[in-house]
Amino acid sequence: MRVVIDGKEYEFDREMTILEAARQVGVHIPTLCYHPAVESIGACRMCVVEIEGSPKLFTACTTKIKDGMVVKTNTERVRRARKINTELLLSVHPNDCMTCDANGHCALQDLAYQFQIKESRWGTRLRNLPIDDSHPLIMRDLNKCIQCQLCVRVCDEVQQMSIYSMVNRGADSLPQPGLTDKLGESDCVSCGACATVCPVGAIVEKPAIGKARWWEVKKVKTTCPYCGVGCQLDVYYDPKKNEIVRIYASEEDVEINDGVLTCVKGKFGYEYTMSKDRLTKPLIKKNGKFVEATWDEALDYAAERILEIKKKYGPDAIGVLSSAKCTNEENYLMQKLARAVIGTNNVDHCARLCHASTVTGLAITLGSAAMTNNLMDIMKAEVIFIIGANPTENHPVYGTRIKRAVRKYGAKLIVADPRKIELAKMAHIHLQHRPGTDTALLLGMMKVIIDEKLYDEEFIKERTVGFEKVVEKVNEVDLDEVEKITGVSKEKIVEAARMYAKAERAAILYAMGITQHVSGTENVASLANLAMMTGNVGKEGAGVNPLRGQNNVQGACDLGALPNVYPGYQKVEDPEVRKKFESFWGVELPPKAGMALTDMFLSPDKIKAMIIMAENPVVSDPDSKRVEEFLKNLEFYLSIEIFMNESNQYADVILPAASAFEKDGTFTNTERRIIRVRKVLEAPGQAKPDWWIIKELAKRLGYNMEYSHPSEIMEEIRQITPIYAGVTYERIEKKGLQWPVRDLEHPGTPILHVGRFNFPDGKGRFVPVEFKPPKELPDEEYPFYLTTGRMLYHFHTGTMTRRVKGINKIVGKAYMEISPQDAEKLGIKDEDVVRVTSRRGSILIHAKITDRMQPGVVFIPFHFAEARANILTGEFLDPKARIPEFKVAAVKIEKVEGVKEVEPPEYVKKHS
Amino acid sequence: MEEKFGVPKDPSYLIKALQHIQEEKGYISMKDALDVAEYLDVPLSKVYGVATFYEQFRLKPRGKYIIRVCQGTACHVKGGKTLLDFLKDFLGIGVGETTDDCLFTIERVACLGACALAPAVEINGKIYGKMNPDKLRDIIIEIKEAEKNAKSCKPV
DSSP states (O other), X not given: OEEEETTEEEEOSSOOBHHHHHHHTTOOOOOSXXXXXXXXXXXXXXXXXXXXXXXXXXXXXXXXXXTTXXXXXXXXXHHHHHHHHHHHHHTTSOOOTTTOTTTTSOHHXXXXXXXTOSSOTTOOOOOOOOOBOOSSSEEEOGGGOOOOOHHHHIIIIISOXXXXXXXXXXXXXXXXXXXXXXXXXXXXXXXXXXXXXXXXXXXXXXXXXXXXXXXGOEEEEEEOSSBTTOOEEEEEEETTTTEEEEXXXXXXXXXXXXXXXXXXXXXXXXXXXXXXXXXXXXEEEETTEEEEOOHHXXXXXXXHHHHHHHHHHOGGGEEEEOOTTXXXXXXXXXXXXXXXXXXXOOEEOTHHHHTHHHHHHHHTTTSOOSOSSOSGGXXXXXXXXXXXXXHHHHXXXXXXXXXXXXXXXXXEEEEEOSSOOHXXXXXXXXXXXXXXXXXXXHHHHHHHHHXXXXXXXXXXXXXXXXXXXXXXXXXXXXHHXXXXXXXXXXXXXXXXXXHHHHOSSEEEEEOHXXXXXXXXXHHHHHHHHHHHHTTOXXXXXXXXXEOOOBTTHHHHHHTTOXXXXXXXGEETTOHHHHHHHHHHHTSOOOOSOOOOHHXXXXXXXXXXXXXXXXXXXXXXXXXXXXHHHXXXXXXXXXXXXXXXXXXXXXXXXXXXXXXXXXXXXXXXXXXSEEEEEOOOSOOSTTOBOHHHHHHHHHHHTTOOOOOSSHHHHHHHHHHHXXXXXXXXXXXXXXXXXXXXXXXTTOOOOSSSOSSSOSSTTOOEEOOOOOOOOOSSOOOSSSOEEEEEEOOTTOOTTSTTGGGOHHHHHHSOSOEEEEOHHHHHHHTOOTTOEEEEEOSSOEEEEEEEEOTTSOTTEEEEETTOGGGOGGGTSOOOBOTTTOOBOXXXXXXXXXXXXXXXXXXXXXXXXXTO | XXXXXXXXXXXXXXXXXXXXXXXXXXXXXXXXXXHHHHXXXXXXXXXXXXXXXXXXXXXXXXXXXXXXXEOSHHHHHTTHHHHHHHHHHHHTOOTTOBOTTSOEEEXXXXXXXXXXXXXXXXXXXXXXXXXXXXXXXXXXXXXXXXXXXXXXXXXX
């Protein structure tokens, strides 16, 4: 298509709007109501242009280019129309740029300046509306609203919450949440997208108010430090004060966060990094008290103690906990420290607690332990089957995409979850099974598929082995029995099985509802079986997709922070592999796989010292009273941390680390995409990046590590890790790459297992499984199922999100979800304090009555230190994956009289 | 098929459902709006948007007597504005509002179609023509007298 824009002819190869075309060739057309992430509506009339041969003006954002079109974007007539529109807007707009937070970043201000409008020719008549101050994180002043409807559209189309609607008519119509006009009283999930897209100062981020003017801030693009989605963020910070002022989604990365979305944690959860509680100096415990030390003193002392213990008990008496919150480079160095420097394979990290069974379950079936497809791919699925995952809370930005796939692209949704989670409410089928009965449910579905011959014969024959073994097992399954075990009616199971199997493209998404069981490996393998028998692997809109919990849990696994594999899942116990690493690192390496972290904590007789980086096991690990004892009794405990927490109070040395906003590196998100983490702020006091700390410690333990920047570590990783072989900082500067990236020319792998599985013969393996009930079931004494997990506003053990004032205002207290039926039976009212007791211990917590819960089941998020859910959970481990059964324990519940409040820890109060 | 609010469970019936509620209760309460949103699977904000877009819907209780003051061209020329101002002043409420005793609600309309009788006022469907503030006051006092013994203050 040839189009003339302002007298110059251009060639375009696809259909697009005049606005897109103009922007592509560098012609500026002003807009107010346009945003690339939402549909254009041509409401503001600011982008009007002339088209030769047509008498009227056209909105460039909604008019498509045509071959031979002659467009004029800047004629006298166009300028006059834009000026009048600007004046009309200014006729109701307060002239208070002096204190407005959008000053310097305001589309209306820019236009007023361009047209030199001091005052509207019609004078000014303000709306005189009250300011909506009801939301702890978002401030709305609709006196400044220009009625562009971007907030309404982004909330409707992208975030899929539809909190706002244009209310009233004509000149009075304004975006309001129903029915009270108060955002704080609505169902708003605080993602802040409305504030991100507001082109003026009508909706702004409350924590940013008064912090810095737009021209005082600088921008750095980095990766969100929270969940595994890996949202790309533009962080605006004030270099003079070394403070983050606000965070927007980066517009460049449509694949990850749609160029516009964040969740509440990504947008507002940065305050922790500037907290006064940050550790700023190395600390050594002397006579039971922490004393400040220099880096040399602390590192020398730590090295001396580690060497002493190694000498006394051997290297396997030392355990190393790496961290899914740290970068790939740091995880690589940490496992290298354990293996090449200390000489033990006792290195693990919190993937043990979240997706260890994904690693075991997928490795034996598909051959690769990762999400088979990518985040964008879900839009192409015909059927989406979500089991044991709550994406709208735990992977919120991806959760919105699932909603879009269903509402906009017509995907059918099956949700299997003991709780009526948000997505269950919009699901076509909700299988509300009992906790811990996933394998039974999946076997039931497979039974239907096999009986009704809904499987993909050709795929099974061409691409897999072992189907007959699964058929044998499934033939033993009785659907009536399945109904009894799961509590889900036979009809629903049949309906779900047919819906899933008959789809051309059906995607499975799962998370910790599947993995955190004694049968975690079986659960995961069942999903792989289900996907393979229906031919749903290795193609678009399908796959088996584990949603990884933390920002870099994928990367920490990839880089070998696991006791049985080196970087790139190369087996420790394979002599060839070991030889390769021995010669690469120049040392002899221990031949046997090490201990999983759950086993280390269960072996006080074997483990005498621990190095723990960015972990808080006292809150995050099962049967946590016992974990506390274990840490207390260690001969030496080295903590590398950004805060004091419930665990490292027992440490002997604490080394202050830089946060994710204070260092360079890479994370690997849940879709296997290796993305850059960039330094925004200077670390406080003497805090140092973890990679620096590890390298300094290694030197003192007798192994020379020389790196001046994490890019040099990636260069080393690349040489020894085949799936990362093509990754360099230059290549991922603009956009991340998805592993395997086999060499420097390899474009990355958006979908795994296309054409072949990751086994020598290229065939997927069916693994027959049997239903195995949870270890601890409710009985007379402990009549309730306890299931634990996460919630939208908080992250992990709360050390980060509970240092964010606005978030604490929204969710400040520990709570337990309970069904209305059970609450009535126990005489419990909302907010009442109850005592929850298991065989391991007891906690006090507030009750939250909700019909999300089925009778007989209660849910406690594990983020709250004052009411640790993990005091209650048991150390019941999956025999292969060594993952604990966080999802099922038996508890009893009693109403507590006389206690009104379960007080949060001091640090939370300080940040409230 | 399930029916509630006089309509099937289909988002496209939102306006009908709101009309149904209003016919039964005289206005759409917060609870009704929430119920209708839940039943039709429509976001609450969209219910709000529709309910405020159309003149016919009320989100607040209305009085037993709806006084509609015509502001059409003929009535405007003959003093419709004076009538409205008087009424607001006399009842102590604004347009769209209801008196504390739930007796009266004032509404402004563009044209009652009774131009020959301008200025016109309509009370519960009955047209009162060639009005002035004095006449209007007498009518209202008469109604108040008649309703003296009405006990409860319940919106219709």
